[in-house]
Amino acid sequence: MAERLLEVEDLVVSFRTYAGKVHAVRGVSFAVDAGETLAIVGESGSGKSVTVQAVMRLLTTPPAVIERGRIRYGGRDLLALSEREMQDVRGREIGMIFQDPMTSLNPTMTVGRQIAEGVIRHQKLSRSAALEEAVRLLGEVGIPNPEVRIKQYPHQFSGGMRQRAMIAMAIANRPKIVIADEPTTALDVTIQAQILELLVELQRTHGMAIILITHDLGVVAKMAHRVAVMYAGQILEAGSVDDLFYRPRHPYTWGLLNSIPRIDAGERKPLVSIPGSPPNLIDPPKGCPFAPRCPYAMEICVRRMPEETPVPPSGVPLSEAGAPETVGRTAADARSSGDADASHRPTAVRKTGRSAAGAGHTVRCWLMHPMAPKVEPPIAAGRESRV
Known part of the structure; x- marks a missing residue:
């Protein structure tokens, strides 16, 4: 059984703004095991990047506030560490590849010096030895002529080369976990494929775990072992990559998969989109956040968020037919008629006691x-075509 490296439990993060309190992350839980890739997917604004920045303690406070939760790594709660102790974790235990290397790299320092700084800090090497290590690292991530490149500045690198330099910085101290926050954003398709192949090869070589933040399901299919689907600051479904592509159970996951363009769909078939917009997280909904956009929403979906529920094995139906009227009514009915007597509500789905994306296939859905x-579930685009 793989070693459990990281556990995030009931993480709640908010932001204080002039417009009000933004509930950005609402009770997120997940776990990461040694050597695996966990992908956290969802549309922009779902809370993916805020979640991993909270793990790294990189959120600016204020306006950010980590209200609740535990982030356990190596037997310690990272939220309880001092900033000095946390500096020993960043880079050495957990590395991070940021979304935009052009804004993440210091434009006034050479790339070699920026890589060497982390090596000196964590490995206590001399400056000359650290620069030699920087040359080796640039070569390892596929940058040609690394002896020359270490003396150059970020603006002298192409977009793909800057991202490779960021990867070199992230793996410089052999961390057990690397967080990759949208690592292929703003890169062309060819360079994206090269960066993903590099990450897979480095994972194979160093045995590190990867937390991959992305909205690209093609990237998920190529890299991930397990997937957590986020929406409006919550994880709605989690499981293996095969579970999510071949046996999805949440209507939001169905919508994401159906929105993947199909090369064999024909010229006249329009692209599928999810109607509506995400909720305003200054005033988040009490029930399922996807209910206003969900064609299968029931009255209970608007009122109450279901607990995390294990998905039955393949071949077992989602649920049994013959629901009573209160359960089967639509969200539109609920909004027009108001609340019904609580005695007619179904009991809450039992809590599994397992972390989301930690084991098995789980979903938070009243269906x-x-x-x-x-x-x-509708036939999802990409389930047959996944490689």
């Missing part, structure tokens, strides 16, 4: 309730 109407 999993035994009294919910039977719903067959």
Whole structure:
């Protein structure tokens, strides 16, 4: 059994703004094991980057506030560490590849010096030895003529080369976990493929775990072992990459998969999109955040967020038919008629006691309730074409 490296439990992060309190991350839990890749996927604004920045303690406070939760690594709660102790974790234990290397790299320092700084800090090497290590690292990530490149500045690198330099900085001290926050954003398709192949090769060589933040399901299919689907600051579904592509159970996951363009769809078939917009997280909904956009939403979906529920094995139906009226009514009915008597509500789905994305296939959806109407998931684009 793989070693458990990181556990995030019930993480809650908010931002104080002039418009009000933004509930950016709302009770997120997940775990990462040695050598695996966990992908956290979702549309822009779902809380993916805020979650991993909270793990690294990189959020500016204020306006950010980590209200609740535990982030356990190596038997310690990272939220309880002093800033000095946390500096020993960043880079040495957990590395990070930022979304935009042009704004992450210091334009006034050579690339070699920026890599060497982290090596000197954590490995206590001399400056000359650290620069030699920087040359080796640039060569390892595929940058030609590294002896020349270490003396150059970020603006002298192409976009792909800057991202390779960021990867070199992230792996310089052999961390056990590397967080890759949208590592292929703003790169062309060819360079994206090269960067992903590099990450896979480095993971194979060094045995590190990767937390991959992305909205690109093609990247997920290529790299991930497990996937957590985030929406409006919450994880709605989590499981293996095969679970999410071949046996998705949340309507939001269905929508994401159906929005993937199909090369064999024909010229006249329009692209599929999810109607509506994400909720305002200054005033987040009490129930499922996806309910206003969900074609399968019921009255209970608007009122109450379901607990994390294990998905039954393949071949077992989502739920049984014959739901009572209260469970089967739509969200539109609920909004027009108001709340019904609490005695007619189905009991809450039992809590599994497992961290989301930590083990098995789990989902937070009232369609999993035994009294919910039977719903067959639509055929999702990409499930047949995944490689």
